[in-house]
Amino acid sequence: MSLLPALTGAHGDAPDAVRIGDDALSFADLAATSAALARRITGATAVAVTATSTVDTVVAVLAGIAAGVPVVPVPPDSGPAERDHILRDSGAELILDDEAARTDGSATWPDPTATDRPALILYTSGTTGPPKGVPIAGTAIAACLDGLADAWHWTPDDRLVHALPLYHVHGLVLGVLGALRTGSHLHHTGKPRPDLLAAAKGSLYFAVPTIWHRVAAAPDAARALRHARLLVSGSAALPAGVFTAIESLTGQAPVERYGMTETLITVATRADGHRRPGAVGIPIEGVETRLVHDDDDTAPGALEIRGSTVFAGYLGQPDATARAFTADGWFRTGDVATIDADGVHRIVGRASTDLIKTGGYRVGAGEIEDALLTHPAVREAAVLGRPDDDLGQRVVAYVVADGVSADSLIQHVATTLSAHKRPREVIFVAELPRNALGKVQKHRL
Known part of the structure; x- marks a missing residue:
């Protein structure tokens, strides 16, 4: 199956199918522009892009996918040492900054399918040492997005609105590739301002707790979201007070989900599921979870995950990879969780900082x-x-x-x-x- 069927015309089109800030493109224009850039980078080991919230970043990422070249999104605010490490460690041969991502002419979108080859190399910081490269395969992306489309009833009829950075799983994989896989229209507001989010008139909203807190503090903007069918919070725990305020102002409780760079999104509250503050839902299709306890099975346990969304290992770090997985193939998330009788997960925190022995x-x-x-x-x-x-x-x-x-x-x-x-x-x-x-x-x- 096509990895991003919206770029093939499978879900129809519109002149503003993808809008980022003040720039808007149809799916067809986005496909043609990305395919043209793909011809310039074919054969590279990897390419980096300074991942600003622009159409240029989206074109560069899609060009890498079209060319079969792993794309390395670099945070635009990364310091010189971090940036140099990412570029060296990833083996990126080209840097597609805003100017380099622009190209004249157009080409036919090659319609790549999901494979086990890395489509992205994302970088995540551990507790020690420099950031580690996490190769993300096309098959993992497809599995994650299909699982979330099922959980959230995400369809081409949706209009997805968000203002998330385009160098993380949340903003890039879910917030861009998710729209291109499901065929929903995408509106990235550029800045995470409540008034811009409200004016976008989406049916589906993605945000982190900081943004939801700002929305809750702007009652008129929050009330304008009453037309939306689903409000999703992730990347950090949503404070109970913000959860309650959003529910009161918008007429619906938000849904929360859980994931990390190495696993993508693995657990989510379903659109038709019970929504409770702090609850992040149940595993999506193709994912298994388990808790490992030292002694007391009634206490929170270490969360381990395996399934179709999980990465194969850190880039060039076999020792770190070996430490991250159990002998029977489960990924050690480093998070502590509880799972209730209905299978609903709650993330207590990181084992290194949030499991207290007193x-x-x-x-x-x-x-x-x-x-x-x-x-x-x-x-x-x-x-x-x-x-x-x-x-x-x-x-x-x-x-x-x-x-x-x-x-x-x-x-x-x-x-x-x-x-x-x-x-x-x-x-x-x-x-x-x-x-x-x-x-x-x-x-x-």
């Missing part, structure tokens, strides 16, 4: 954060374990809140959860440090 108990930071967020004065919360001579680790909460004392929040958690899960210390901060995708950077706390 007083002989294993406690998930996410569970305590959720409890804190049920207090009406709390807007944001992040929980860490700090070394403690008596407890091993003590629970410390960083909180953005108004008009409440530390003791009140500690008691609030103790009345919601077991007493040993209460914070031993509460530190009030003006805001939590987050990255571009809205993930809390706990190492900065």
